Amino acid sequence: MLVVGIVLFALGLLFSIAWHELGHFTAARRFGVRVPEFMVGFGPTLFSRQRGETSFGIKAIPLGGYIRMIGMVPPAPGERIGRSRRSGPFQGLIDDVRADSARDIMPGDEDRQFWTRKPWQRIIVMFAGPFMNLILAAVLFVIVLMGFGIPTSQPVVSTVSACVVPASQATPDNRCPAGAPLTPAAQAGFRAGDRIVSFEGRTFDSWQDLQVAIRDASGTVPVVVQRPQPNGTVQTLTLYPKLIETQLLDLDSAQSGQPRYVTGSFLGLTPIQPVMRQTPAQVLDYTGQMFSNVVTSVAALPHKVPALFGAVFLGEQRDATGPVSVVGVSVIGGEVLASDQPVAEELATMLQLLAAVNVSLFLLNLLPILPLDGGHILPALWEAAKKRLARLRGRPDPGPVDMARLMPIAYGFAILIMLYGGLVIVADIVNPIKLNL
Incomplete structure (x- = not known):
């Protein structure tokens, strides 16, 4: 049952990832952006199927997903895609990013590139992914709280x-000394x-x-x-x-x-x-409290590094309120299914845990750092503000924000995110969080 629980919860996570990418995909298509790829996972492709102009598939490493939109970054002003004549420590990286962004552009795609969309359209495209996680979390909370019910302390x-x-x-048998x-x-x-x-x-x-x-x-x-x-x-x-x-x-x-x-x-x-079904008002209150708790946890992530390091390398006790990776949360889901609780309570707990994961995905992806979704939303907001200010001053359109020049920063943050994620995964393997069920 532990293995079955791990597999089921992992499938739930994969669905959450695909659901997130579906938000990006639907919004991009709605605004006329061509999407060549829709992938769940990273690394080598295990399965893919071409549907229309998009290749849908699953990759070997189930730690995320992506959709590939053509023209994510604009070409350099006055230059064609390719190596520029400018020099600098990061110029090669910036040129590679521009070339990769233009890789799938075909004749007739000039007006179907992501960077050509209006700022508010790009914001919607990038926000749509996290918003889908929020919707899924809300639906799961409603199913759990109003359908199954949750243990509710009573004044009895x-x-x-x-x-x-x-x-x-304290004594092992809890007797009074x-x-x-x-x-x-x-x-x-x-x-x-x-x-x-x-x-x-x-x-x-x-x-x-x-x-x-x-x-x-x-x-x-x-x-x-x-x-x-x-x-x-x-x-x-x-x-x-x-x-x-x-x-x-x-x-x-x-x-x-x-x-x-x-x-x-x-x-x-x-x-x-007793396990009691909740009213709509109680669902809103509970969801708000869960949202607040996740915000608190996300805000505390940088401060959890020393405790993670100690849990991995020094044999210290794992912080039960610390971060958990995809590996760790899947094992926790397996432990829930392998517990001695009634089946309905086990299922409700797994769905509740999956809902909390989706709230975390919503908040984490909105952080204003590249390569997260919020890192694309912030430049679009800045571009919209510049355009409006130029219009009020009677000046020409300043043009799009040059996202390619932000890529060195994005790569730096990506490395930090991978290192942090890798540390959490190792902690979940060598010193996992255990549930007391």
Whole structure:
């Protein structure tokens, strides 16, 4: 089942990549740009089929995909495609980029090149790929949250911790060592099945809101609970919360890699988590929270390099919140399918994981660096701004941004991206993240 799960999730990733490229392809064709190639993967071609003027295929290395549009960069002003007479440390690279861009241009294609499209059209073409990932993520979230449902904490007690034990004194069987103090919940007489009707006189529909009230509570706290059936009696219990330090999960902590702690009240209660289908409003809230979490993770990527290096070369423990490659996330998908959860929960978890990957693809591809999609959008925005400014000043059109001159920077970023990706892949092989399922 582990192998089956890995294969299924890998196929889901390949579909996400193809779906992304379909966005670029559809928009490019819509604006009249000729697309000779539509490929999923890199390296040697395993399969290809010509359909119209486009060759569709699959390549050997499933770490991405691309569509090849003719005329991605404009020719140098006043020069034909080929070697220019200019010199410089990067001129050969720039000339090669221009020649490669013009490689598939045939007679009649002069007005079907990408660079000849208006800036807003080029922006749409480049944005369409990440946008398709966002659409796929939204559809998957709707299927999971409204179709399958997710474990949702309720203000009903599942278990009551018997005592307060420091992590250094915890026993394998979770028994209380001699002399360990009782938890506030055990002292107050909470039982499994108790529904919390009110806390400090306030009612709560969700455990998340109740958690905030618990963390801020102090002194003597009255709690009204309803005992489970058949009696269903209502009782008032008196709590004396205990202050502890708890880790604060925020953007600053994620970026710095240094956990921050706050002092909050602790009771020793665990809520029930029934699987519940969510409403459209809850889907929007959950998706927004997931989006925020992914933004936080993407912003923290540069700060994760030391931890990755330590996990690969120094045998340090792998950061469970760190970056994961295509290899690692496929293995995680396999572990989900190989777990002892009900089949519906396993499928929902895999779809939810795939949705999170697509949110990551959406955000990462919009970073304004070449060769990512955002690296093509930014020059188009700059070109549009220059054209408008020239028009307002009554000056001639300044022409397109010379993307070929940005290629040395693009190659530099591409090398950094490959090195980072390679480090993550190695980490996923020698020191993978494990799920506790």
